[in-house]
Amino acid sequence: MVTNKLGEWAKARLMELAKEMDLRLNKYWDEEIEKNFGFNPTQKKLVHKILCHSKEHNLRSAKRARSAFVIYGYRLGKKLKKSKNQKFENMEGVWRAAEAVELVHTALLMHDDFMDGDKIRRGRPTTQEFFGEGDAHYGDTMAVNVGDAILCLGFERLLECSSDREKIQRIMKQVLRGITNTAFGQAYDVSLSKIGEITEEKVMSLHRAKTAIYTYENPLMVGGLLAGLPEDILEILSKYSVDGGIAFQLQDDVLGVYGNEEKIGKSANSDLLQGKVTLLVVKVMEMGTENQKEALLKVWGKLMAEDGDIEAAKLAIRESGAHTYSVNVARKYAAKAADTAASLRGKGLNEEAIDYLEGIARYMVEREV
Template identity: 35%
Template sequence: MALTRVPAAPGPIARDTRPVIAGAQQRESIALPPAGPSAAAELDRVRAAVSAALSDFLAVQRQTLAAMDESLVPIIDEVCAIADGGKRLRPLFAYWGWRGVRRESAGERDAAVLRAVAALEFVHASALVHDDVMDGALTRRGRPSTHVGFAARHGDGALAGDGEAFGVGAAILVGDLALVWSDELLRCSGISSAALSRARVVWDTMRTEVTAGQYLDLLRAAGGLPGVQGALTVARYKSAGYTVQRPLQLGAAIAGAGEGAAEVYTAIGLPLGEAFQLRDDVLGVFGDPAVTGKSADDDLREGKQTLLVALAQEAADADGRRLLAATLGDPAAGPAELDAVRALMESTGARAQVEQRIAERTALARSAIAEAPLAEDARAALDALAVAATTRTA
């Protein structure tokens, strides 16, 4: 299956001179209809099936690691904890990508496809663990991030050496193991050898892109890829591709669809994936920690160079730029400084512009879904996913 290449950086941000609109108000103005009951039930069914596939696979891996040595059990416990959370968006997009273009005569069993797309959760787990190490993040989904948890385990066990280094090393290995297991679950899913061969083309491209995107994020944090276009390039490769576009194309590859399906799913996946990442960026600064499971201060203290930051830097006056330079990336920044940065993002219109772009990119993706030659049940499910991915609060 041919993969469509697209430009790395989308077009420029449209300047919005209207008053700042709060995130919730902006989302309400889009007037998105709720998912129908049948679509919602099918999404729940797929989520449950993915969770069951992961649980079954990890139960076998637990026996394997425990047989090697009991001291490896914390490793499997950590992977289980990471895999237990999340919204299952990537497997959902892949599954409905398959359902949208499948041919009944192709012969792939529903249960096997569900196991295959569940493997995406291990790719995601690997990216999360490694991202937290690089960012120095303290929490993930309401619990200590992997490197923090293993550093605490080092101290609790009165082990020798540097506890933080032990935690980082363990987290790198946990992330690596999750990536290894993603391959194993895909290979052993039960899809046909022909479908597996087609899927590998997309799979390999996706994993290359997300790793490259992680490096681009690291480079941008160090001063490379400056400005708005740099932020959008990182969002494209670090998240947008492997969240929506490539999962959709993975499903199409399993179905045996051709290049036309890959192009259709690019038209849906890239704008929707960007909107998903931009929503993530907004939640990282303005989200409710009780809902997101993560402090709303972490992204600012880590100095994440998101589109929000790029737009605020571009529009701020000299005092505002000094505030950003002094506060972003400062782990000791206090509540007053962090609230001042948030206020600056509001007053410069940066947040409103990001919300506007989320709405525009979501509308573009939903229009592509409406016009695509897809099975109607898949169209309804993908539209519901588009809404869920971009209006979420966690």
């Protein structure tokens, strides 16, 4: 339950935008499927299967937070009369940019699921599971291949968002550099395999490199660059993205252990069993008793851990104070992001967009999905 009224309103706007984005993505995929690439019937059949799976994967229930940041990053630069029920019209290029961000997101999820060995994504089989029935290697190969293809489709869509070549060049450079840094962040993530070497500082660096850039900064910058926002405003958005992105990921990590599986669309045990690097884990090792540390280590990174041991580890996280600590840190970063958004007032920018950025920062640490 979001107690902050601005957060409640931002959540409602996000849900409205998600519906519109799903309609647009559905149309986009239908057009791609209609192209039916291939030089013989067998190839055409395979490509059709790939595109149909990609459409289904991309249209699974999702927050669409990234595409909403594109929209509101753009709206920020439009000095329109404030309207909480503003309809977005004559923004085809901006919507295409938002679609591109969602395509890139789906591609990276496919790669991420392959690296993590996940079987479920948003309540449905991951790409390697979909293609790998009876042949795991083929499934893994297809997850990489299909992810690469959708990544390119995303870049292609991004090139269609403006006729201004200089603007497109800067947007592409922003997105490509952001994805590159996200890849470096992922490499850092998978290298942090020894629990005793993981610190709070390393966790925050990881969240900044992956989530802050990829989920917040890149889409906001795309929208802001399309709107022609000045450099000083882009710098404020970058600062907002760091704090907001860290808060977002900290909440994701809490949900990854304690979330409702139907709502989060995956197992609430997988983060622990896969040895995911989180602040929860770090703080148990710093603050917990020997018994609590032992309970965590019994399941962290142990894919075959028993249910009773998993529940004991979750209890240890709570009783050690690690859960409360992580939640409080997330709220601190969310408050910093909200304050940064509020600092945009009085600069001749769109007030509705500022409201959204401030409200969504608060909502992201109260959400259940």
